[in-house]
Amino acid sequence: MLKSSQHSIVIGDRVVDLVRDTLRDRAGDIVPLRPRAWAVLRLLAIRAGHLVGKDEIMDEVWSDCEVTEDSLVQAIGDIRRALGDAGRPALKTLPRRGYMLVVDDKPIDAPVVSGSTVEISEIEARPASSPMPHLSIIVLPFANLGGDPAQDYFVDGVTECLTTDLSRIAGSFVVGRNTAFTFKGRAVDARQIGRDLNVRYVLEGSVQRGANRFRLNAQLTDTETGGHVWAERFDKAAADLLDMQDEIVARLANTLNAELIKAEARRAERSPRPDAMDLYFQGRACINKGVTPVFLAQARDFFARALALDPGNVEAAVAAAQIDVSVASAFLTDDPSVQFEAAETALNRVLLHAPSHPRAHMLLGAVQMQTRRVLSGIAECRQALLLDPNLADAHGFIGLGKFLLGRGEEVEEHVREALRLSPHDTRIYLWYMFVGLGKLSIAADSEAVDWFRRSIECNRNHALAHFHFATALALVGDVQEARAATLAGLALDPGFTIRRYRTKPRVDSPAHLRFYEGMRLAGVPEG
Template identity: 70%
Template sequence: MDLTRELLLDGRGDIVPLRPQAWSVLRLLATRAGQLVGKGEILDEVWSDCEVTEDSLVQAIGDVRRALGEAGRTALRTLPRRGYMLAINGEPIDDADLPIAAAPASDPEASIPSAVPHLSIVVLPFANLGDNPEQEYFVDGVTDSLTTDLSRIAGAFVIGRNTAFTFKGKAVDAREIGRELNVRYVLEGSVQRASNRFRLNVQLTDTATGGQVWAERFDKAAADLLDMQDEIVSRLANTLSAELIKAEARRAERSLRPDAMDLYFQGRAILNKGITPAVMAQARGFFMRALALDPDHIEAAVAAAHVDFAIGSSSMADDGPARFRAAENALNRVLLRAPNHPRAHMLLGAVQIRTNRAAKGIAECRQALALDRNLADAHGFIGLGKHALGRGAEVEGHIQEALRLSPRDTRAFLWFTIVGMAKLMLTNADLEALDWLRGSIEANPNFALAHFHLAGALAMMGDLKEARSIAEAGLALDPDFTICRYEVSALFLSDNPAWLARRERLYEGMRMAGLPDG
């Protein structure tokens, strides 16, 4: 008899479907009812053949709580930073006592496959198109490292290396692999050395359709293999993160009944479009709907805090200080539940930097990088912190490191703006500042503050015609912007008198460009 993964709630008669991982978590806790089961033990037991973050466990716990309903609030207990315990009348129960709904194999419903996890992927061993054994180690190392690094993407489910390497050297069909491993995506690649250059080709395939989602080619001069491997993996991981979020958002748009994870991915895809009041409102709407469906959804909570931080940082509203407080409180709550969440640490550091605690914020961003070396945005925020500390000459180096890790990053426009602002604070660097600020608008025209910065800089240098044109374009994105609000926001970044005095020149340029005072 084949058992479906369904929970029969005693007394209600309701049959509640559970995803395979949530069912396995519940089963494990039931066999140890009344006892604490550590997070590590649950991850090792339930996800033994793949690499995932604690987010997958939190999502599974949320599924179990929703399935148990009101009983779940008292029966399933969280012991912060330690693990979980199933307490039923205070007494341990045997696995056999779990109420389940059995479905015979002849039942049509029993043959329906379990849902494929969101953002689930297998990285197949990359092909070595050369005969050099040293290159073989390099190619396998890229596959290994990429498997590990992709598992750090929020909400990702990545098939483990040992399973993936059983396909090494074999001709494969993406759709068959999708069915066999229950994943949505297959990543394949090859490495070829020609003279003193390496060429790496990669492609991401949708296992449901067999269609190509994304493909890329990287050419790089041959250097130290280990250093090159780290850089290639970082670039791939960052690019794939954005592409997978877009792909998951497109899937979610087609869903008639989107779940919390679907809504989260839709919000993230919108958040990547730029920073305008309309974009922020739309993204926040998705994250709040996700949290309404699943109050324990860590990624949606972090993303909602990101929206509050972005609104406060971009002078979009008069309640900037309240936005920063809300973001900080939310991120601290997340870190109590998931103390090793890289993006939560990074955003907490960003809030601290934007609220005149730059040294503390830089340390928080460095902790985020220790947890996820590919978190290019953390380098960007460290650059912002150096700007706030009046160490503008150091800023560009941090932004260049971010660009090395993620040259096509969806948030690169923000990094360009940070360098542009730092250059404006330096002596004899105005032309460089213009180049960086123009680069920000080219990278993403949907960031009003970059227009306002550029308009002020151009006016300072005497080009009033272009300054006014740029200012108008910015006001089309954020018509409620005022210089007064922007000045108040700057006070939260730094209260250094010399730093603030240098910014007065920019405010005067903004006025000359026609931006409203207040």
């Protein structure tokens, strides 16, 4: 009746697609379902074979408003109608307790937990044969080391917001806050949690707030080995609690995004038969190494293989489009319009099926900005931020848009916002380069040198940053170092020329005449 994979569940002639967040029929057409009903179905699908309590469903799906149980009953009715003939036998009602999607006609019932203390052995566990989801994580309630009960709401808020924000990471599975909070105040064993809840990672931490300082410690543990994957400490002056909570959560979520991708890529390298998501994570890890023809070609291959295995994998499709955006943006080709057009076509196709995908909107914005539709591109990046306020890269691209509009003096403020959200981001070298371009466009050449130098220090595997660095150095009179920077750029991209850089210029500005002059002084080939 019901068959499951890591990314979809087949119920009769319907497919619950957890990658594209849609219910589809066998022909691939979307079966209409209202947002709240879909959210209920998605939760039940993720927990297929397990009882999901009514209170948990209400807390997860209607956390932003007060509703009665009638809303849940109505959503369940909508789901059954959408599932068709298979809906009633597959979706079980357990009176006064909750609902369950049945796996292979064998429900796996969880014990009723009563009282305020819950032993790990009492937490419902998935069957041993169930594969552990990629990038699966539980955020345990952070400990309040200050001991002040008045701070509990803040500490719990960090845990809850982080749970929500981590769920936005592509390919992630995050255990709901209700289950996570059953562990509050208890010593736990990460390996046991991994076995019981079928998750790969446990995030735990502590918060301590003194009179003038705020300190947060966090660590990520691999549940298979028990070893620490990552640890971080935030120590800063105490400020408005809510503002500080938003900033801390954003920084944690963005840092964890990169760390989890690296961890998943390492796992995939050891897999004898990688699946589509294994290949996706390996491709993302390649992208994070830098923008060179070699790294981008490797990443493109991973995404192509992922899409061959799973043509409907939205994340792989978006990442493949990012390769085209990167190739065109970095002038790694003689005619960037070809890659920009390919990326735009692919991203529009993704947004047709997944209209709320933040990175797809952001990358579409990056394409539009660099094909003379700057205001439209900035609007796409702002839409991405509405969908994911932690998407620091969107702030960076808005900064690029301001440069392309000829408003170079405004670039730095947008990059500063990106840095506030993600000060150790894997894309930080691009943001620094954007500020350098802004400074160069307003003839603040010495400042441009500093920003380009910082870009290269963060990641030397970006040829275009070396060429811009060489340009700025030449314009301030340091021709010898400028020529060394040019050679470093050519080692990464031997085909770069001034002629290529001038092909279909992204912006009409007299400032660009200075760019070409600086490149010639720095010894960049004319082409």
